[in-house]
Amino acid sequence: MSTIDWIIILVYAMVVLGIGAAASRKQNNTNEYFRGSQQLPWWAIGLSIVATSFSAASLLGGPGEGYEHGFLYLQLQLGDLIGYGLVVLIFVPFFVRLNLTTAYEYLEKRFDAKTRSLGSLCFLLFVIARLGGLLYAASLVVSRVTGFSLYVSILLVGIISVFYTTAGGITAVVWTDVLQFVMIFVGLVTGIWAIVSSTPGGFEQLWHIAGDKGKLAVVNLSWEPESIRSLPTALCAYGILAFAVAGTNQQSVQRYVSCADVTSARKAILLGWFSGFISVSITLLLGVLLFAFYSLNTGLPDNIKSDEILSHFILHQVPPGASGFLVAAIFAAAMSSIDSALHSLATCITVDFYQRYSPSKQNESQYLKVAQNLILILGIISIFLAFYVASIGESLLPFLIKYTSMFLGPLLGIFFMGVFFPRANATGAFYGTIASVTILSTGSTLSWFSFPGIWQSAIAAPLAVILGLTISLLGQRPARHSLKGLTLWT
Numbered sequence: 001m002s003t004i005d006w007i008i009i010l011v012y013a014m015v016v017l018g019i020g021a022a023a024s025r026k027q028n029n030t031n032e033y034f035r036g037s038q039q040l041p042w043w044a045i046g047l048s049i050v051a052t053s054f055s056a057a058s059l060l061g062g063p064g065e066g067y068e069h070g071f072l073y074l075q076l077q078l079g080d081l082i083g084y085g086l087v088v089l090i091f092v093p094f095f096v097r098l099n100l101t102t103a104y105e106y107l108e109k110r111f112d113a114k115t116r117s118l119g120s121l122c123f124l125l126f127v128i129a130r131l132g133g134l135l136y137a138a139s140l141v142v143s144r145v146t147g148f149s150l151y152v153s154i155l156l157v158g159i160i161s162v163f164y165t166t167a168g169g170i171t172a173v174v175w176t177d178v179l180q181f182v183m184i185f186v187g188l189v190t191g192i193w194a195i196v197s198s199t200p201g202g203f204e205q206l207w208h209i210a211g212d213k214g215k216l217a218v219v220n221l222s223w224e225p226e227s228i229r230s231l232p233t234a235l236c237a238y239g240i241l242a243f244a245v246a247g248t249n250q251q252s253v254q255r256y257v258s259c260a261d262v263t264s265a266r267k268a269i270l271l272g273w274f275s276g277f278i279s280v281s282i283t284l285l286l287g288v289l290l291f292a293f294y295s296l297n298t299g300l301p302d303n304i305k306s307d308e309i310l311s312h313f314i315l316h317q318v319p320p321g322a323s324g325f326l327v328a329a330i331f332a333a334a335m336s337s338i339d340s341a342l343h344s345l346a347t348c349i350t351v352d353f354y355q356r357y358s359p360s361k362q363n364e365s366q367y368l369k370v371a372q373n374l375i376l377i378l379g380i381i382s383i384f385l386a387f388y389v390a391s392i393g394e395s396l397l398p399f400l401i402k403y404t405s406m407f408l409g410p411l412l413g414i415f416f417m418g419v420f421f422p423r424a425n426a427t428g429a430f431y432g433t434i435a436s437v438t439i440l441s442t443g444s445t446l447s448w449f450s451f452p453g454i455w456q457s458a459i460a461a462p463l464a465v466i467l468g469l470t471i472s473l474l475g476q477r478p479a480r481h482s483l484k485g486l487t488l489w490t
Contacts, residue, residue: 059333070214073284183332
């Protein structure tokens with residue numbers, strides 16, 4: 001890392017903090033803090049959607065995936081398109097028209113308060129369990145490319161993310177996400193330029209080598225339920241998972257409800273998908289070019305992991321200046337995921353629990369202070385969780401991915417019952433969801449009930465609906481007037 005590299009990183013960090021400080025001057029009420037007073041432009045929200053999903057692990061894992069398997073991972077973007085498309089057609093009109101702050105307010109309007117709390121709790125458990133691993137993975141990458149110790153990297157990434165998220169609310173999150181998306185894009189293009197410019201014959205030579213080694217295939221039509229690189233799995237299993245993430249995850253929904261109207265929200269979502277498609281394509285291309293580059297050149301350690309190859313390339317091959325942009329891109333990818341998680345957690349706790357169950361009505365400034373304090377507390381918790389994950393190594397991460405994803409399927413089931421089935425009542429929605437989570441968490445240990453992790457949401461969502469409707473049939477039918485504007489059919 002040269003002086004110019006550190007200057008680039010420092011300038012980027014100062015701009016991020018400046019955005020947070022500038023946005024903090026406008027934070028006078030919870031509508032501004034949680035939804036940007038619905039005045040944020042749809043294109044900025046669209047870029048924020050993709051930046052949020054693009055973590056530091058994605059920035060390192062994407063090239064690693066391209067290095068190992070070529071462009072097959074791109075099939076998942078078709079599953080994303082299915083998920084986002086369903087959200088655009090089905091959920092967005094409800095969220096925006098009902099003037100919601102959290103997705104789970106819909107569940108109280110459709111069912112009751114306990115179902116709302118259950119939905120919000122599912123989200124909170126999912127994100128809190130994931131937050132420590134998210135910060136750890138981001139800091140591990142930062143540590144590799146900067147030379148900082150892992151614990152210093154955790155503190156650095158965590159403190160910066162907490163500061164601008166606490167100060168500026170959703171406005172700071174969205175605008176820093178826009179900056180972070182630009183930095184990620186510039187970093188990826190810089191990496192591709194560094195590879196191509198270092199190779200005699202340039203891009204054409206690298207592309208030819210990748211083609212000869214079978215790295216250019218995009219579609220795998222074979223039925224492989226355990227593989228994310230199979231088109232049927234990408235369309236069915238991942239499509240439903242994407243529907244759950246895009247439609248019931250407060251990190252996503254908070255963007256939609258910050259738009260001015262339904263049309264703006266739909267445009268933001270579609271821009272988010274398209275930007276994600278471009279970003280994933282470029283990360284995979286970077287990995288494919290790295291494969292071709294190291295097929296021509298020595299210097300890659302024999303035991304290196306695929307997601308460490310980009311870090312190795314930055315340290316040993318990228319010229320000064322270009323390294324700074326790549327490292328800043330890694331910082332950007334790390335913080336864009338963490339800030340969104342912290343802000344959405346604080347929003348849900350404040351709105352769905354503190355504000356909903358507070359015995360006395362408080363003024364806007366008090367609610368705003370609660371939300372800001374929650375981000376600070378959650379940020380400190382995430383740092384300690386990351387320290388814990390670092391102390392035991394990476395073995396906890398597969399555990400988190402496996403078990404926290406089980407909350408998303410049942411959560412999708414609750415919303416599905418609410419929107420599509422007028423016969424579903426509050427008792428059925430509540431206990432059907434609890435039963436679904438219980439069956440999945442205990443049944444996954446049984447050999448006859450086991451199924452690949454990526455299929456968990458595809459199994460959990462219909463299971464929750466079936467159990468919820470069965471329980472609902474044993475009780476009273478919801479009054480028709482209470483369903484007005486809350487289902488597709490009323």
